[in-house]
Each structure stands twice: as C-alpha cells, then as structure tokens.
Amino acid sequence: MVNKDMLSVRTFSILVIFFTIGTSILITPAGLALEANQDGWLAALLGVGLNGLMVLIYILLGKRHNDKTLVEMCHAAFGKWAGNVLGICFVLFFYLLAALMVGDLGYFLTTQNLPETPIEVLQILFVIIIVFAVRAGLVVYSRAAQIFFPILICFFGLLILPILPKININNFEPMLEYGFMPIVKAGFSFSGLQEMVVLLMLYPYVKKPASSNGGFMGGVLVGGIVLIVTSMGCIGVMGASVTSNQLFPAYVLAKNISIGHFLERIEGLMIFIWIMSIVMKIVITLDASVIGLGQLLKLKDTKPFIIPLGFGIVVLALLCYPNTIFIQDFLSKNWAPFASIFTLFLPMLLLVVLLLQKKKVDENPISASTEKQKV
Amino acid sequence: MMRIISFIRPTLVTLVLLFLALYLSACWSRHELNELSIVVGLGIDKKGDRYNVTAQIVNPSQVSSKQGTSSNFSPVISYEATGISIPEALSRMTAKVARQLYFSHLRILIVGEEVARSGISKPLDFIARNRQMRTDFYLVVAKGTSAGKILNMYSPMDPIPANNLFTKLETSDKLWAATGKITLDKLIQDLSRQGKGPALTALEIVGNPTKGDSVSSAHIIDPVVILKYAGMVAFKYDKMAGWLNENDTKVLNYIQNSIVQSTGTLSCPNSEGTVSLQVVHSHAKIHVNTKGELPEFELTLKTEQDVTDISCELDISKPETLVMLNQLADKKLESMLENTLHKFQKQVKTDIFGFGDELHRSDPKKWHSIKDWDQTFEKVKINVHSICTIKRIGTTIQSVSKETKK
Numbered sequence: 001m002v003n004k005d006m007l008s009v010r011t012f013s014i015l016v017i018f019f020t021i022g023t024s025i026l027i028t029p030a031g032l033a034l035e036a037n038q039d040g041w042l043a044a045l046l047g048v049g050l051n052g053l054m055v056l057i058y059i060l061l062g063k064r065h066n067d068k069t070l071v072e073m074c075h076a077a078f079g080k081w082a083g084n085v086l087g088i089c090f091v092l093f094f095y096l097l098a099a100l101m102v103g104d105l106g107y108f109l110t111t112q113n114l115p116e117t118p119i120e121v122l123q124i125l126f127v128i129i130i131v132f133a134v135r136a137g138l139v140v141y142s143r144a145a146q147i148f149f150p151i152l153i154c155f156f157g158l159l160i161l162p163i164l165p166k167i168n169i170n171n172f173e174p175m176l177e178y179g180f181m182p183i184v185k186a187g188f189s190f191s192g193l194q195e196m197v198v199l200l201m202l203y204p205y206v207k208k209p210a211s212s213n214g215g216f217m218g219g220v221l222v223g224g225i226v227l228i229v230t231s232m233g234c235i236g237v238m239g240a241s242v243t244s245n246q247l248f249p250a251y252v253l254a255k256n257i258s259i260g261h262f263l264e265r266i267e268g269l270m271i272f273i274w275i276m277s278i279v280m281k282i283v284i285t286l287d288a289s290v291i292g293l294g295q296l297l298k299l300k301d302t303k304p305f306i307i308p309l310g311f312g313i314v315v316l317a318l319l320c321y322p323n324t325i326f327i328q329d330f331l332s333k334n335w336a337p338f339a340s341i342f343t344l345f346l347p348m349l350l351l352v353v354l355l356l357q358k359k360k361v362d363e364n365p366i367s368a369s370t371e372k373q374k375v
Numbered sequence: 376m377m378r379i380i381s382f383i384r385p386t387l388v389t390l391v392l393l394f395l396a397l398y399l400s401a402c403w404s405r406h407e408l409n410e411l412s413i414v415v416g417l418g419i420d421k422k423g424d425r426y427n428v429t430a431q432i433v434n435p436s437q438v439s440s441k442q443g444t445s446s447n448f449s450p451v452i453s454y455e456a457t458g459i460s461i462p463e464a465l466s467r468m469t470a471k472v473a474r475q476l477y478f479s480h481l482r483i484l485i486v487g488e489e490v491a492r493s494g495i496s497k498p499l500d501f502i503a504r505n506r507q508m509r510t511d512f513y514l515v516v517a518k519g520t521s522a523g524k525i526l527n528m529y530s531p532m533d534p535i536p537a538n539n540l541f542t543k544l545e546t547s548d549k550l551w552a553a554t555g556k557i558t559l560d561k562l563i564q565d566l567s568r569q570g571k572g573p574a575l576t577a578l579e580i581v582g583n584p585t586k587g588d589s590v591s592s593a594h595i596i597d598p599v600v601i602l603k604y605a606g607m608v609a610f611k612y613d614k615m616a617g618w619l620n621e622n623d624t625k626v627l628n629y630i631q632n633s634i635v636q637s638t639g640t641l642s643c644p645n646s647e648g649t650v651s652l653q654v655v656h657s658h659a660k661i662h663v664n665t666k667g668e669l670p671e672f673e674l675t676l677k678t679e680q681d682v683t684d685i686s687c688e689l690d691i692s693k694p695e696t697l698v699m700l701n702q703l704a705d706k707k708l709e710s711m712l713e714n715t716l717h718k719f720q721k722q723v724k725t726d727i728f729g730f731g732d733e734l735h736r737s738d739p740k741k742w743h744s745i746k747d748w749d750q751t752f753e754k755v756k757i758n759v760h761s762i763c764t765i766k767r768i769g770t771t772i773q774s775v776s777k778e779t780k781k
Binding site: 111112113115170173174177238239241242245252255256258264265 | 506509510511560563564567568732735736737738739
C-alpha cells in the first residue's frame with residue numbers, strides 16, 4: 001500500500017456514526033415495532049448491543065493486522081485463490097449494499113417529496129455527488145463528515161426535543177408482553193441493517209494510538225443511541241401499531257412536531273439528517289468496494305474505475321428495486337440472515353484462521369516476512 | 376497545440392457550469408402557489424354505495440388583508456364530486472376546480488353521519504396513505520346532517536369556515552372539555568387497539584341552514600346559522616355505536632386525562648341558587664384488580680377546583696362550608712361518572728374509555744385470557760371515587776347576593 005492517507009481516531013468515529021445512522025434512522029422503527037410491538041425500543045437496545053459485539057470481532061481483526069484491509073486479510077488468511085474468492089464476495093456485497101441504498105434514497109424521495117420527478121434523475125444526481133466524493137478521497141469526504149456532524153446533531157436535537165412532551169408512557173406498556181423471542185428477532189434484523197464490516201476496509205487508514213479501538217466502539221454507541229432514541233420517540237408518540245404500518249416512520253414522527261403552531265412542518269430537517277447520513281454511508285461503501293477492487297486486481301490507481309462503478313450502481317439499484325413492497329418484504333425477511341454471512345460469520349472465520357496462523361507464523365518468522373512482501 | 380488545450384479546459388468548465396445551472400433552478404415538480412387550490416376542509420358523505428366528497432377551497436385573493444374590496448366574492452368555495460372511492464371522487468373534482476387540489480393545509484375532515492354508521496376505516500385509508508396529508512388536522516362527525524352541508528356554511532368572524540372550526544374546537548377543548556380534538560394518528564391508534572374504542576367530536580348546524588350558505592349573512596350581527604360542537608360519537612370498531620352528550624364527553628375527557636379546564640355547577644344546599652366551580656387540575660387513575668374471575672376497576676379522579684360564582688346566600692367564610700362544597704362536588708362528579716359508565720356498559724356497549732387497555736397494560740396474561748373484551752366490559756364492576764379539593768374562591772369572599780341588603 002503506497003501513500004496511506006491517515007485519519008484521526010475522532011474523524012473515524014464520526015464516519016462510524018454517520019454509517020450507523022444512515023438508512024436505519026428512517027426505516028428501522030417500523031421493523032422493530034412490527035416484530036416486537038411496544039418493546040421495539042428494547043429490541044433496538046439489544047440490536048446496538050449485538051452491533052457492539054460484532055465491532056469487537058472487527059476490532060480484534062484490526063488489532064492483529066492493523067495495516068491490512070479486509071481483502072488483504074482474506075489473502076493473508078486463505079492464500080491467493082481462496083482469498084481472492086472471499087475478497088470478491090466481500091467487494092460484491094459492498095457494491096450491492098451501495099446499490100440498495102441508492103434505491104432506498106430514490107424511493108423515499110419519490111414517495112414523500114418529489115413524486116413527479118423520475119427516480120432515475122434523482123438517483124443519478126446523487127450518484128454524481130457520491131462519485132465526486134469517492135474520487136476526492138477518504139481524507140476529503142471524512143472532513144466533509146466532520147463539518148456535517150454538528151449540523152446533524154443540532155437537527156437531531158431539534159427533532160427529538162419538541163416531541164418529548166408528546167411521548168405517552170402508556171404506549172410502552174405492557175413490557176415483555178410476548179416474552180423475549182420477538183425482541184431477539186427484531187434486534188437481530190435491526191443489527192443486520194448496520195453493516196459495520198464495511199468500515200474494516202478503511203480501518204488501516206486510521207492512525208492507531210492506544211485509544212483507536214474505543215473510537216470504533218464509541219461511534220457505534222453514539223449512532224446506536226440516536227437510533228434507540230428515534231425508535232422510542234416513534235413508539236412513544238404514535239404507538240406501536242401506527243409505527244409498524246409506516247414505510248418511513250421517523251418522517252411521520254417529524255410531522256408531529258408542533259410548538260405553539262409556529263414551529264411546525266419541519267419534517268424537512270428529518271430528510272436532511274437522513275440524506276446527509278445515507279449519502280455518507282453510500283460514499284463509504286462505494287469507496288470500500290473500490291479499494292477492495294483495487295487490491296484484488298492489484299491496481300496502482302483506482303480512480304478511472306470510480307465513474308463506471310458509480311453509474312453501475314444506478315443500474316443495479318433500478319434492477320434490485322422493482323417496487324416498494326418487494327424491497328420491504330426482501331429486507332425484512334432475508335436481509336439480516338444474508339448480511340450476517342458477511343458481517344458475522346466470515347469475519348469470525350477470518351479471525352479464527354488468522355489466530356491459528358499467528359501461532360504458526362510466530363514459530364516461523366521468515367515465511368511471515370515473505371507473506372507481507374507478497375501483499 | 377498547448378494553446379488549444381489551454382482553451383479547451385475553460386470552455387469545458389464553463390459548459391459544465393452552465394449545465395449545472397439548469398439543475399439549480401430545481402423546477403422539476405414545481406407547483407406554484409397560483410396553480411394550487413388549497414383545500415382547508417374535506418367532507419366525506421355516502422351517496423348510495425358511492426362516496427360524495429366535498430372540498431372547501433380557499434379563494435386567496437379574498438382572504439388577503441384588503442378587506443374593502445373583498446365583499447363581492449366568497450372567501451372559500453366548496454366543490455362536490457361523487458366516486459366509488461375517495462381518490463376517484465377527488466380526481467373527478469378536477470373537472471370542476473380550476474387548479475390542482477393541495478391537501479397539506481387541511482384543517483378539518485368531516486365525516487358524514489351515514490359514513491360513520493357504515494364504517495370509517497374504508498374512507499380513511501386514502502387520507503392515511505396520501506403523502507400530502509399531514510397529521511395535524513382534526514376529524515369530526517356531522518350530526519344529523521351531511522358533511523357537505525356543513526362545509527357550505529359561512530362562518531362569522533373568520534372568513535375561512537374550516538379555520539374557524541379548527542380554532543373553535545381547540546378553544547372549546549381547552550376551556551369547556553365537552554369536545555375532543557382527535558387527529559388522524561390518534562384515531563388510527565384507537566382503531567387498532569382492542570381495549571379502547573375511538574370517539575370523535577360531533578358537529579351540528581344550529582339555526583336555519585338554508586340561509587347560512589351566503590356571504591351576505593355576515594352582515595347580520597346575530598348569526599343566522601352557527602356550526603356548533605355537540606358532544607361526541609362513540610365507535611365500536613370502526614362503526615358508530617352511539618352519541619355522547621355533554622356530560623358523557625366530559626367524563627371521557629376526565630378519564631383520558633385530557634382536561635385543561637372545565638366548569639361545573641352545584642345547587643346550593645340550604646337556599647335557592649347555584650355555586651359554580653371551575654376545574655383547574657384533574658388527574659384520573661384506573662387501578663385494576665384481577666384477583667377475581669372478572670377484573671374489577673377502581674377509578675380515582677383527583678380534581679382541584681376553584682369557586683367562580685355563588686348565586687345564593689352561602690357563608691363561604693367558614694371552613695366548614697368549603698368542606699361541605701367539597702363533598703357535594705365529589706358526589707356530583709361520582710354520579711356523573713357512574714351514569715356515563717353505566718350507559719356505555721349497558722346501552723351503547725363499547726369501551727371508549729380504555730379500561731380494556733388499562734387491563735392490557737397492567738396484566739397482559741389476564742387480558743389474553745379474555746376472548747371478547749366487548750362482552751366482558753358489559754359485566755365488569757367499576758368503582759368510582761372522586762377526590763376533589765377546593766382551593767381558591769376568586770377575589771371576593773361573600774357573594775353579592777349575600778351582601779345585598781333586603
């Protein structure tokens with residue numbers, strides 16, 4: 001790896017926060033309320049806990065090989081051929097993820113705000129921005145994230161504080177009506193929507209003082225708190241049944257804001273939060289798949305690939321997203337198990353193999369150094 | 376060669392910038408204000424098996440501040456259209472309305488009595504699904520008339536009748552507690568609950584409706600016709616089950632803790648006349664006892680009241696009088712609560728107060744063992760307690776009638 005751009009730990013945490021909030025903030029309350037009813041917020045709590053556990057695995061991986069991206073780790077663990085296959089799987093997963101998010105973006109805007117604008121136009125407009133950001137590079141878009149972060153937090157506060165008095169505690173009762181199973185199920189699908197594994201592609205570019213692991217974990221927790229608070233707000237204000245029947249519950253929650261009939265109709269802020277975070281998440285995911293592709297094909301410069309890949313996303317998004325219900329059904333039934341292959345099982349496998357290998361390598365230091373040169 | 380290249384680059388940049396400027400205007404799905412018809416009131420009636428939809432639309436030039444010129448045209452116009460579904464009727468309406476209908480500023484949705492009796496969930500789906508509809512308008516039921524007729528009535532004071540209805544409902548809900556402001560979210564929430572039926576405010580026309588549909592009636596000081604809120608409508612599932620009178624509505628609001636202020640009167644114990652009390656604080660609590668086969672409910676209503684008027688020769692300066700008034704107020708409230716609860720348990724047979732919900736919250740197991748809550752609700756025992764405290768008596772001590780020398 002030549003010319004590593006370095007990120008500070010704090011910048012990385014902010015990227016993690018954006019990554020956690022993106023997509024999830026607008027849609028998760030519905031899934032949570034559908035599975036776990038009034039206990040949806042407990043499920044969110046559990047989901048954030050599960051995310052924390054996954055991040056623990058990633059941190060362990062990152063600690064062992066702090067100069068390698070996920071794809072390089074695959075090479076290190078499984079050798080050239082198997083490593084390449086795994087690496088391709090990861091890169092394709094990231095690419096698909098980016099496409100699904102572009103689809104989400106398009107469908108939200110055409111459903112709620114711009115019904116007469118063709119979805120392709122909106123998606124292409126956003127992809128232009130995303131391609132621009134990815135071409136500019138990690139340092140540039142992470143700085144943009146740093147600038148957006150205070151705005152994001154302010155808007156979130158502006159959204160949550162006015163609805164606090166409208167929360168009806170009765171909507172959370174009775175607790176644990178149907179036992180723990182629905183909460184576990186909902187928590188699992190909740191954590192499936194935050195594919196933190198993507199961030200392992202950026203992890204090597206983070207400066208690593210002693211506190212860097214805390215940075216990853218801290219970001220996940222802060223983002224998680226935002227999501228938990230949003231789900232609590234939705235269920236508390238609108239009740240579990242109304243929340244679960246909405247496509248975009250957090251947007252409807254924002255419609256409920258009214259302070260003395262002069263501060264109202266500010267659901268636009270909600271759109272801003274969501275678009276800011278989802279664009280950042282798509283940028284990170286696309287960048288991760290571009291970096292991965294570069295490492296798989298041993299490219300010196302990945303820039304020429306970014307524009308075609310970016311526009312491929314639009315096509316893939318249109319292919320994957322035939323209508324609103326299809327994706328709703330697909331995401332709620334299949335996404336969490338599918339994603340967990342990449343977010344949980346493969347990283348675990350990697351970790352185990354790398355741990356076993358580490359012992360071997362320690363015994364035989366010469367092969368370790370040749371291994372490094374190869375990569 | 377170099378000169379040509381150095382020339383290409385700025386040209387390209389300029390072209391790209393010009394191209395981007397097209398996007399900046401952001402006019403793809405623009406809707407200018409003068410191309411929109413702002414719908415402020417919507418009425419849904421039945422016409423056979425079809426829906427008759429009435430939309431009240433603002434005539435912007437007549438509502439603006441130039442009052443002098445505005446007497447020729449009506450400030451609002453209402454259009455009617457019939458269709459198998461609500462969106463079909465609204466689309467058909469475009470043949471009559473000059474501009475595109477815009478619903479984001481809807482203030483009030485009126486459901487005709489017939490629609491309420493045949494079920495409100497069907498027509499409501501369009502309202503819940505449409506992206507332009509917000510959740511801050513109120514839903515009411517037209518009592519003894521059609522929603523369309525109500526939307527044709529002119530309102531004094533406020534040039535926009537729908538706005539007038541909106542603020543009227545807000546004020547009366549705050550000060551009198553015999554109405555209920557129900558938004559779409561709240562209604563759907565209640566509809567989806569087993570242990571609590573929905574209730575909507577009723578709206579009726581008082582006076583001569585044939586004269587109320589003209590702006591010229593605004594020239595008369597005593598309004599020919601007035602739209603008045605009259606209690607509420609109780610629903611069983613999504614169908615109307617019965618009317619709530621003034622007292623019933625108050626009871627409902629007491630139990631739901633949605634009382635900001637209300638006024639009640641007591642007749643004086645020893646002499647002729649009344650004492651008026653204003654409720655300034657109220658808190659109701661339902662305690663569920665699930666030991667027996669049927670659940671039992673303890674309803675405790677704590678109120679703080681102020682004396683606002685004494686029209687008899689009551690000696691208010693003695694502490695015993697206040698104690699006595701306290702007891703009288705307790706008795707009055709208890710009998711009011713009992714009457715209403717009895718009516719809804721035995722006659723209307725629907726639980727709009729949320730006793731079932733309370734049971735669900737406090738003892739989910741017991742709740743799931745009950746198969747049909749509506750049948751059970753008829754039989755359960757509800758004990759009522761009122762704890763009232765009178766704290767203030769206004770700015771004077773003895774009543775004017777007591778001070779009057781005979």
